[in-house]
Amino acid sequence: MTGTLLHGPLVCFRVVTKGTCPTLVKNNVERNINTCSGLGLSNFIFEVVTDKAINIPKNLFVREIVVPFNYRTSKRTLYKARALQYCLEDCINMLKDEDWIVHLDEETVLTRASVTGILNFITKGTASFGQGIISYANEEIFFWITTIFDLARVGTDYGILRFCLKFFKKPVFSWKGSYVVSNVGAERKVSYDFGIEGSIAEDCFFGLTAWKLGYSFDFIEGEMWEKSPFSLTDYIKQRKRWIQGITMTFISKNIPFKQKCGILFIILGWITMPLTVPNTVLVPLYPLPMPRVFSFLFGFMGGVMMFLFIIGALKSFNYQRIGLIKFVVVCLSPVLLLPFFVLTETCAVVYAFLTFRTIEFQTVKKEDRIIDVDGRSAKRNYAFDA
Incomplete structure (x- = not known):
């Protein structure tokens, strides 16, 4: 299936950034737009959600959203979850409930296979949320040790993630923060306003909350590309956040034990x-x-x-x-x-x-x-x- 077969709903690729790497974000957005256009997809937009303005050149396919410094959610949610919640506010959101959001990190690179998989998933229409494989060894490799360490994550995606989403239709073993495809109406009902307990691993908290509310999930074919940490210090920092965030999710009283x-x-x-x-x-x-x-x-x-x-x-x-x-x-x-x-x-x-x-x-x-x-x-x- 190609992008020309998708009619009706708008596909919004949403990138969240602190605004400290403007060149990176601009180049990746341009590259990803070219990938979508190359497949014939026209009904799409890239939303760059940033704490600091990065002044992306105006484009029909790009919208820059700057999160105000004084913005506060009702539950005092912080960090990335706060920015994601800001996009869902009535005065900011421009999407209809039948539209779709594809969540990406700053460095995420779309592939033709992943875009095709996303369109197939949306056209299938049997689930509100979907996720696919992310690999870390494409193009140039900066630090071989952490890249080899992350091979286990790729194996886990092809095993645990794919099996759980295909057969159970649930994120049994957590949920990633990028390569997430969400129905807009469903995401707004789940929201990202979880308070501090859901601000560290907002992806895991979101996935389990959506499961609690009865939404269905599915697996998306096609890989996206990212990079492994550039040093062992950064690798440990990354894992530290995951450990703390998932532990906070587990001890939360807002998610039933069944989902945990x-x-x-x-x-x-x-x-x-x-x-x-x-x-x-x-x-x-x-x-x-x-x-x-x-x-x-x-x-x-x-x-x-x-x-x-x-x-x-x-x-x-x-x-x-x-x-x-x-x-x-x-x-x-x-x-x-x-x-x-x-x-x-x-x-x-x-x-x-x-x-x-x-x-x-x-x-x-x-x-x-x-x-x-x-x-x-x-x-x-x-x-x-x-």
């Missing part, structure tokens, strides 16, 4: 993770007799983790693009990096719970500064959000 069963297992995994690192050393040195069922379960969990990494690698890299030898090395590298991955994730868990009383929405490096051949400094247009 899935994230309970995630939180239990985080809580027990600090025990994993010393065990990797203690078990070989001081082995203890253990029932076979436990040995099987431990081996099974380790095997599943490796499977997610390898599937993520197979889906993220193309041997024709990077060469067969490099492709094989990348696919096998998670085996060697798994202990380092566990150690890094454990650092994020400890950091998150030690600083739980001072929760904040941290953002991390958005643009990579390079030096041109003539010695001048320039910025590469890649980013990610913490």
